[in-house]
Amino acid sequence: MYGGGSGPIVVLSQNTKRESGRKVQKENIQAAKNVADVVRTSMGPMAMLKMLMDPMGGIVMTNDGNAILREITVQHPAGKTMIEIARTQDEEVGDGTTSVIVLAGEILAISEQFIEQNMHPTVIIRAYRQALEDIVEILEKYVSIELDVKDRNKLIEVVKSCVGTKFIGRWSELACQIALDAVETVTLEENGRREIDIKRYAKVEKIPGGSIEESHVLKGVMLNKDVTHPKMKRLIKNPRIVLLDCTLEYKKGESQTNVEIMKETDFTRILELEEEHVKKICDEIISVKPDVVITEKGVADLASHYFLKAGISVVRRVRKSDNNRIARACGATVVNRTDELREEDVGTGAGLFEVKKLGDEYFCYITDCKDPKACTIVLRGASKDVLNETERNLQDALHVARNLLIEPKLVPGGGAVEMAVSRQLSEKANTIAGVEQWPYKELAKALDIIPKTLAQNCGANIIRTLTALRAKHATGGNTWGIDGETGVLVDMNVRNIWEPLSVKMQTYKTAIETAILLLRIDDIVSGSKKKSDGNENSGAGPTAESMME
Known part of the structure; x- marks a missing residue:
């Protein structure tokens, strides 16, 4: 359990009083709001940068919500959940990480008043679930356009x-x-x-x-590698490429190998056997007439010598992921054993194999591929x-x-889509019977946090801007939003600022689902024992400073 201010983390043991119910919900909301406050200023075109310092002294400067949240350390379990949702958003759609945190924080903030009025969390959750269904329907039917x-x-x-x-x-x-x-x-x-x-x-x-x-x-593909022998060709046009996943070295014995040598010729024989083994695997590769051999494992000096004589360039210790990319780019198959090499495993789709020096390092390029299904940026x-x-x-x-x-579906950016959805939700709220319409209405208002944050970050007058924007949407201007650089109202249709529907949909789903998840928690139990030092719980919840180390 989190100790407020800079107090300790209070642990439930037999002698500590158990904390549950409304107090825990309030603390969870406070923690979520703190995480949202950290990234709020890094949203929109006039976003501020954050300078993050890791324990090793490394510095990262970024305004990418996901990168910021990845670097900070949070103690509170609810704060950790908020950081997880940024990661989920990033993995699912790769964008909208800041928006999802800001929105989830705001939805939890509006829930606080209902908890104080003794409204049961289940009622609030039911209203939010209904609102999420309606948001998905509004986005798909009324707000999005085809691309x-x-x-x-x-x-x-x-x-x-x-x-x-x-x-x-x-x-x-x-x-x-x-x-x-x-x-x-x-x-x-x-x-x-x-x-x-x-x-x-x-x-x-x-x-x-x-x-x-x-x-x-x-x-095609580029690797930070050089050929194994300085005399190998560094420029080959239309190369035949063989990709391997096996070592081109002597066969080592297992750990318990014992060799008894009685006379000096025995040692020579052992060396001959090793050489024969290397020559055999090299001959198996040379038989398919490749120009370039790329392997994920090591290559013995002797093998390099045989390949050099055959006019073949060799690149060794390539990452598995890079090897798979080369396979996709030039049409080769990665082979695990040299005796299984066949003509159809050889990649012929590349137009050029080249080793260039950039700065102090050598880079190996496999480019001009006919139909590359892999690329390097x-x-x-x-x-x-x-x-x-x-x-x-x-x-x-x-x-x-x-x-x-x-x-291929789009929604208008610059806070326009939030305003449009918010207006339609507010209209629908009047048709809902019972006490659930209040959380429903508040959720509609919570969506305004996105245009509000955009206006705030570029120094515009927030109240005036939002009032003007509401007026535009009330008269049917669905695509009006805020210019994130100047803070003035613009028609996103004219400005050509659009966002993918899938990103927005995922943002709303993740934010509302997380708010629901945190509202359902009414007890936090810690499994470890610690001594508490008088200052048990001030109940104020964690501050941003005490949450982050």
Whole structure:
């Protein structure tokens, strides 16, 4: 249980008084509000950055909600739940992590008044569940519009509205082109279904040096590797590529191996056997006439010598994930044993194998692939911090592009969709009988927190802006929202600021479900024993400072 202020964590043992019911619910709400307050200022185009310091002294500067919450340490169990939902949101749709935390915090904040009025949490939860069903229906039927996936300019505009709030916003055109190219490259259509696996097949390689404008998508794969022998060819056109998952070294004995050597010729014989084994596996590979051999394990010096004589370039100790990407890009099959190598396992889809030196390191490129279903995004930038932040932002852009291709529906951005949903929910609230209509009405108002935060972060007059925005929506202006840079009201249709429906839908579902989950908790029991020091519980709930270490 959390001790308020800087007090200790109070533990339930036989001699401590048990804490449950309304007190716990209030503390949970307080903890959730504190987490929401941390990320609230990092929302929208004029977002503030957070500087996060880890225990090792490393520094991260970011305004990505998920990255911020990943780095901070929270003691309170309800606070931990809030951090989990940002992770869920990121894994599901890859965007909207800040919105989901801010919204969940606000929904819990409005629940506090009903708990104080002795309304049973079950009643509040029932109202929220009903509201969530209505929100999904409103989004699908009234607010969303269809998107033509073939219209590349429209796709770029939507991805740009996602990237515009990030550090990479200054190069948004380039970032959008990169994201779309990468997603289109890894798209696989089977039986009328689209499979887009960004995590496994779109790798981001960060190379310090150069400017961000030099970043691009390779139609193939790039590895931070060099060939095993300096005399091997570093440039091969239309290479035949063999991918292996086995060692090209001497067969080592097991741990209990004993060898008895009676005379000096025995030792020579052992060495000959080792050489014969290496020669045999090399001959098996050379028989399929490859130009490049890439293995995930080690390569013996002797094997390198045989391959060099055969005019074959070898790359060793490649990551399994990289090997799978090369297999997808050039059409090869990863083979586990050399004696099983066949002609159809050789990849012939690549146009160029090249080893280049960038800075102090060697990079191996397999590019100009005929039909690559895998790609590498090469990011250049001034420093590691810049590159890390650019990669985080680019991941969001990739996810947005992926969501659009899987479910091509849009909703207006800039808080317009929240206002539109809020207005329709408020109208529906009047048709609900009984005490449940009050939490339902308050949930409709809670959605205003998104446009309110946007206005707050760019220094606009919050009350005046929101009143004007409500007036616009009341007269049927469904696509009016707030310009996150200036705080003035703009029509999102004219501004071309759109967001994918799947991101918004997931945001509302996750936020409301989490609020419901936390409201259902009426007891926190701790399993470890600690001594309490007089200052048991001030009941004020944790502050942001005491929650974070």
